[in-house]
Amino acid sequence: MARKTLLALGIVALSLTATACNTVKGLGRDIQSVGEAGEEVID
Numbered sequence: 001m002a003r004k005t006l007l008a009l010g011i012v013a014l015s016l017t018a019t020a021c022n023t024v025k026g027l028g029r030d031i032q033s034v035g036e037a038g039e040e041v042i043d
Contacts, residue, residue: 006041010034 017030 003042006038010038 017027017034021034022034
């Protein structure tokens with residue numbers, strides 16, 4: 001249950017940051033930071 005909630009929040013956060021991001025490089029950083037935050041919560 002918590003994993004699904006975390007995944008949903010990650011997708012929402014990614015969507016919001018992707019719309020605010022102007023470059024592919026910046027989008028890559030945003031995706032990486034969401035992944036790292038997800039790993040920290042899961043561990």
